Amino acid sequence: MEQITNFLSMGNYGAYIWTAYLLTAAVMLGLLVTTLQRLRKNKAELAEFQTIQNSTKQSGHKEETARP
Amino acid sequence: MSVFHRFANPNRFLKLTNQVLPWVSGLTVISLAVGLYMSFFTSPPDYQQGESVRIMYIHVPSAWMAMFVYTSIAIASVCSLIWRHPLADLAAKASAPIGAGFTFLALATGSLWGKPMWGAWWVWDARLTSVLILFFLYLGHMALMHAFEEQERGNKAAAVLAIVGFVNIPIIKFSVDWWNTLHQPASVMRADGPSIDPSMLWPLMIMGVAFKLFYIVVLLIRIKSELIEAKLRKYRRAVVDKAH
Numbered sequence: 001m002e003q004i005t006n007f008l009s010m011g012n013y014g015a016y017i018w019t020a021y022l023l024t025a026a027v028m029l030g031l032l033v034t035t036l037q038r039l040r041k042n043k044a045e046l047a048e049f050q051t052i053q054n055s056t057k058q059s060g061h062k063e064e065t066a067r068p
Numbered sequence: 069m070s071v072f073h074r075f076a077n078p079n080r081f082l083k084l085t086n087q088v089l090p091w092v093s094g095l096t097v098i099s100l101a102v103g104l105y106m107s108f109f110t111s112p113p114d115y116q117q118g119e120s121v122r123i124m125y126i127h128v129p130s131a132w133m134a135m136f137v138y139t140s141i142a143i144a145s146v147c148s149l150i151w152r153h154p155l156a157d158l159a160a161k162a163s164a165p166i167g168a169g170f171t172f173l174a175l176a177t178g179s180l181w182g183k184p185m186w187g188a189w190w191v192w193d194a195r196l197t198s199v200l201i202l203f204f205l206y207l208g209h210m211a212l213m214h215a216f217e218e219q220e221r222g223n224k225a226a227a228v229l230a231i232v233g234f235v236n237i238p239i240i241k242f243s244v245d246w247w248n249t250l251h252q253p254a255s256v257m258r259a260d261g262p263s264i265d266p267s268m269l270w271p272l273m274i275m276g277v278a279f280k281l282f283y284i285v286v287l288l289i290r291i292k293s294e295l296i297e298a299k300l301r302k303y304r305r306a307v308v309d310k311a312h
Contacts, residue, residue, distance in 0.1 A: 010119040010120075010122070011113065011118045011119035011120075013118060013119045013120040013122075013184055016120060016123065016180045016181065016183065016184050017119065017120065017122050017123055017180075019180055020123045020126060020127070020176070020177040020180040020181070021126060023173065023176055023177065023180075024126045024130070024173050024177065027169045027170075027172065027173050028169070028282060030169075031165065031166055031169050031286055032282075032285075032286055035286050035289050035290050035293065036289065038290075038293050039289055039290075039292060039293040039296070042293050042296040042297055042300060043296060045300055046296050046299060046300060046303075049300065049303040053303075
């Protein structure tokens with residue numbers, strides 16, 4: 001237990017050191033998470049457009065073939 | 069130029085990215101884990117600064133990345149303006165928020181290190197001020213990219229800003245030699261080799277590599293996202309055209 005508190009206190013610089021490391025982790029994780037979220041959103045929207053395009057293409061074909 | 073054009077093809081780029089990403093991601097996690105372990109457990113406290121020196125292992129790599137990412141943006145901007153390389157604008161656009169993040173971290177962790185060591189959160193000296201300017205350059209670049217209806221014009225304006233602003237990079241690097249400052253001079257990238265003990269140099273280098281790998285991972289994912297966005301813009305335009 002004492003070892004852990006010793007480690008966490010970091011020679012009385014703990015507040016500065018841990019804040020610096022937590023801040024770094026927060027910024028880097030934040031960058032990664034927002035980047036991944038945007039990729040997922042874009043992928044989903046692209047898939048939507050492509051299904052619309054495919055279905056209109058198919059219906060378009062039917063119209064053409066239906067015409068004499 | 070042939071290498072250039074090979075990567076200019078977005079489909080080939082995507083294919084390569086998908087192959088490389090898992091490996092770079094794995095290496096990032098490993099180097100971060102090793103770097104963090106060494107930063108806290110194998111590296112000694114400094115004989116003057118005590119344990120507070122451990123902030124160095126994130127502060128210095130962040131500052132390196134702040135300058136490295138900006139340099140990458142400046143190079144991409146040159147490629148975009150001269151050769152109209154299609155991926156160059158995307159790379160610059162995708163890099164800016166990452167660079168801004170690292171610059172913010174360099175400033176914030178420096179502040180957290182400066183308070184116990186110098187007795188001040190902030191001083192208006194050449195090193196700190198030039199890095200603050202770098203942070204604003206990043207913000208300006210991001211703002212310009214989104215300032216125009218036509219993406220093309222935003223890209224061009226941002227590219228010009230990035231190239232003009234590059235003058236700040238050597239100023240940051242040499243600020244500690246040119247002006248009197250509280251900030252310590254270079255101890256790793258020196259003409260006569262690093263003056264820092266290997267027990268501290270190793271974790272610092274590994275953290276430096278880890279941060280660089282992290283940049284590559286996030287950059288590749290962001291470029292991938294930008295490529296999809298370009299397709300989405302085309303689809304949206306087609307929908308609008310149809311509606312008219």
